Amino acid sequence: MTDTATATAAPKGDLLSKFDDTIQTRETLLASGVTDPFNLVMEKVLSPTRAICNGRDTILLGTYNYMGMTFDPDVIDAGKQALADFGSGTTGSRVLNGTYQGHKECEDALREFYGMDHAMVFSTGYQANLGIISTLAGKGDYIVLDIDSHASIYDGCKMGDAEIVPFRHNDIEAMEKRLKRIPEGAGKLVILEGVYSMLGDVAPLKEMVAIAKQHGAMVLVDEAHSMGFIGENGRGVAEEQGVIDDVDFIIGTFSKSVGTVGGFCVSNHPKFDIMRLVCRPYVFTASLPPSVVATAATSINKLRHGANKRAHLWENSKRLHAGLKELGFELGTDTPQSAIVAVIMPDLERGAMMWEALLKQGLYVNLARPPATPANMTLLRCSLCAEHSAEEVETILERFERAGKATGIIAG
Amino acid sequence: MTPAEVDTRIRALIEPFNKKDVAITDATTFQHDLEFDSLTVMDFVAEIEDEFDIIISMNQQAEIETYGQLVTAVHKLQDS
Numbered sequence: 001m002t003d004t005a006t007a008t009a010a011p012k013g014d015l016l017s018k019f020d021d022t023i024q025t026r027e028t029l030l031a032s033g034v035t036d037p038f039n040l041v042m043e044k045v046l047s048p049t050r051a052i053c054n055g056r057d058t059i060l061l062g063t064y065n066y067m068g069m070t071f072d073p074d075v076i077d078a079g080k081q082a083l084a085d086f087g088s089g090t091t092g093s094r095v096l097n098g099t100y101q102g103h104k105e106c107e108d109a110l111r112e113f114y115g116m117d118h119a120m121v122f123s124t125g126y127q128a129n130l131g132i133i134s135t136l137a138g139k140g141d142y143i144v145l146d147i148d149s150h151a152s153i154y155d156g157c158k159m160g161d162a163e164i165v166p167f168r169h170n171d172i173e174a175m176e177k178r179l180k181r182i183p184e185g186a187g188k189l190v191i192l193e194g195v196y197s198m199l200g201d202v203a204p205l206k207e208m209v210a211i212a213k214q215h216g217a218m219v220l221v222d223e224a225h226s227m228g229f230i231g232e233n234g235r236g237v238a239e240e241q242g243v244i245d246d247v248d249f250i251i252g253t254f255s256k257s258v259g260t261v262g263g264f265c266v267s268n269h270p271k272f273d274i275m276r277l278v279c280r281p282y283v284f285t286a287s288l289p290p291s292v293v294a295t296a297a298t299s300i301n302k303l304r305h306g307a308n309k310r311a312h313l314w315e316n317s318k319r320l321h322a323g324l325k326e327l328g329f330e331l332g333t334d335t336p337q338s339a340i341v342a343v344i345m346p347d348l349e350r351g352a353m354m355w356e357a358l359l360k361q362g363l364y365v366n367l368a369r370p371p372a373t374p375a376n377m378t379l380l381r382c383s384l385c386a387e388h389s390a391e392e393v394e395t396i397l398e399r400f401e402r403a404g405k406a407t408g409i410i411a412g
Numbered sequence: 413m414t415p416a417e418v419d420t421r422i423r424a425l426i427e428p429f430n431k432k433d434v435a436i437t438d439a440t441t442f443q444h445d446l447e448f449d450s451l452t453v454m455d456f457v458a459e460i461e462d463e464f465d466i467i468i469s470m471n472q473q474a475e476i477e478t479y480g481q482l483v484t485a486v487h488k489l490q491d492s
Contacts, residue, residue: 142469147454163469168458181467375451 025348034352035359037367047071048259048387053364061382061396062366066339067228067309068387069259069299082294089289094121095276098287106293109300110264114235114250118272121264121293123285125224125253126152128263131281132249133191133220134160141187144178144217146170146203148196148374153222162189169196169374172207179215188217194237195225198373198381199332200340202230206241213246220249228257228303229310229339229386254296257303262288262296309386313339316384316393323397328410332379342368343380343400350407351378357403363396418464418487425459426479438480464490 030036044052048068049060069075082102092098103121110119122128133156137143143157147166157164165182167174175190182188190212192203205221212219223236231239234257238244248269254262265275276282288296314336321336324343332342345351348369355367358380366381373379388396405412426436429452434445442448448456457468460482466489468476476482 142467163467163471165467165469166454168454174458177462178467181461181465371450376449 029348029352032349032352034356037352037355040359040364045070049385049392051364053359056360056362058359058362058364059388059392059396059399060364061384061388062364063385064225064256064383065259065385066225066313066383067257067259067303067306068385069257069302072259072299072302074302075259075295075298078298079291079295083289083291086290088291090287092286093283094287095283100287100290100293102290102293102297103287106262106297106300107264109297110266113233113300113304114244114266115233116250116266117268117270119264119266120272120275120279120282121262121288121296122282123263123288124261125251125255125263126155127281127285128251128253128265129153129222130156130159131279132251132265132275133157133189134281135275135279136160136218136220136249137162137187137189141189142182143189143191144175144182144212145191146175146193146196148198149191149193150197150222150224151372153191153193157191162187170201170203172204172211175208176211176215179212179217182215188212188215189220190217191220191222193225194221194223194230195338195340197225197340198368198377198379199342200225200336200338200381201333202226202237202337204241205238205247206243209238209243209246218248219246220251221247222251224251224253224256225338225340227252228306229313234303234306234310254292254299258296258299260292260295260299262292306386313384313386315390316386316388317341319390319393320382320384320396323393324400327397327401327404329400329404339384341382341384343382345378345380346409348378350409351380354403354407354409355380357406358399361399361403363399363403413487413490415483415487418490419483421463422460422479422483422486425463426456429456436479438478438483440479441477442479442482443477460486466490 042051042053048065048070051058051060086100090098106121107119129152137160139161141162142165143162144165146169148169165178167178192208195202209219221238226236228234230237238247249265249267251265254260317336317339321341325331330344351367368379368381370376404410461468464486476485
């Protein structure tokens with residue numbers, strides 16, 4: 001045990017005492033007087049890019065709402081109609097009473113979007129990773145994955161009981177070395193992400209997928225942060241780098257570009273449909289409400305024709321990245337690689353100060369801190385939206401400049 | 413390779429990671445005595461894996477708390 005126990009002595013056997021260090025860190029941060037960065041309430045949401053926070057009109061720059069579909073009139077109408085026609089919820093599992101017409105239509109929309117044979121919709125993106133990974137790779141199998149993989153990927157690995165072999169972030173050689181050392185005959189699954197959400201950097205999928213295939217591994221790519229935006233048809237980084245046909249399973253989410261909630265897996269594997277019966281996080285939970293799958297299906301169908309929005313989103317990302325760099329901020333990537341621009345803060349205290357200074361000027365970004373971040377970094381993570389206007393991006397840069405100078409993070 | 417040889421090679425590998433020059437015995441723990449964070453663990457494990465051409469999966473890492481346990485585990489792994 002550590003000797004930095006909190007002042008309030010816990011009774012013996014208190015199972016929550018293992019979180020004392022976390023409680024301490026949080027108390028220290030709040031004692032400095034900053035607004036709690038993990039307890040923000042949006043009183044009103046005006047659009048994909050604007051909300052009222054603490055009574056103030058605020059530009060949203062930390063929502064993952066990349067394509068701005070949350071207020072699309074067709075999407076809203078589809079949701080209202082489904083709510084009226086099918087009710088507020090399914091009250092059941094997909095394999096019992098929880099599959100409605102809308103769930104099938106949503107899976108049809110996904111198959112069409114990706115040009116793949118099979119699609120399976122889960123209640124969240126987290127459950128999609130948890131379910132698919134734990135069902136594919138079991139005891140005795142090996143999972144080779146990037147060390148910076150999302151929590152849902154790690155949890156899926158752990159639940160499946162496979163041997164977990166991480167390699168250094170985006171390091172092709174480190175990945176290959178580990179694949180070579182796996183015992184002959186063992187099942188192998190390589191797990192990669194298209195865009196890594198903390199720094200907004202992209203994986204070298206072209207090389208990695210080829211190497212995985214050379215070593216007889218199956219490949220799963222999580223394209224949560226690239227769907228709708230990256231690739232000619234918005235299918236993600238695997239499409240952009242020309243390797244989508246070699247990817248066995250693509251995992252995605254409805255809670256980013258699609259603009260609602262839910263998760264999915266698409267695949268061309270001929271036996272894929274058996275997953276519906278053997279995947280516990282799919283079977284033992286209630287399916288998505290009819291209104292959610294209706295909004296998702298409508299949104300996915302519209303995203304197929306989103307080339308103009310994609311182009312504008314790229315412009316926003318490039319401008320924000322260049323502008324922040326020019327102001328002297330340290331960024332997570334040298335070049336803009338996705339719709340995420342991560343600004344590196346010197347430490348949690350100053351990161352929270354900067355976050356608050358931005359919020360008081362009417363700009364919301366995500367404050368990300370360890371253990372979610374790589375290398376124990378504190379980040380102000382900005383995610384752009386295709387609905388941010390060019391003028392809004394300039395306003396965002398002005399607010400960053402003022403807050404950066406006021407907190408001493410950039411030279412004033 | 414004998415356990416003693418494995419020990420000698422790991423001792424050499426650990427040196428750059430042992431920032432506080434902690435005297436290492438079989439009972440030395442990585443988390444508390446050496447204060448390795450998750451990043452240091454990853455780098456250190458990668459060095460050992462490359463040196464001995466083995467895999468130490470995260471499942472196996474979870475069972476290894478002390479230096480002595482590591483030497484035993486590596487000796488076993490490079491033998492198999």
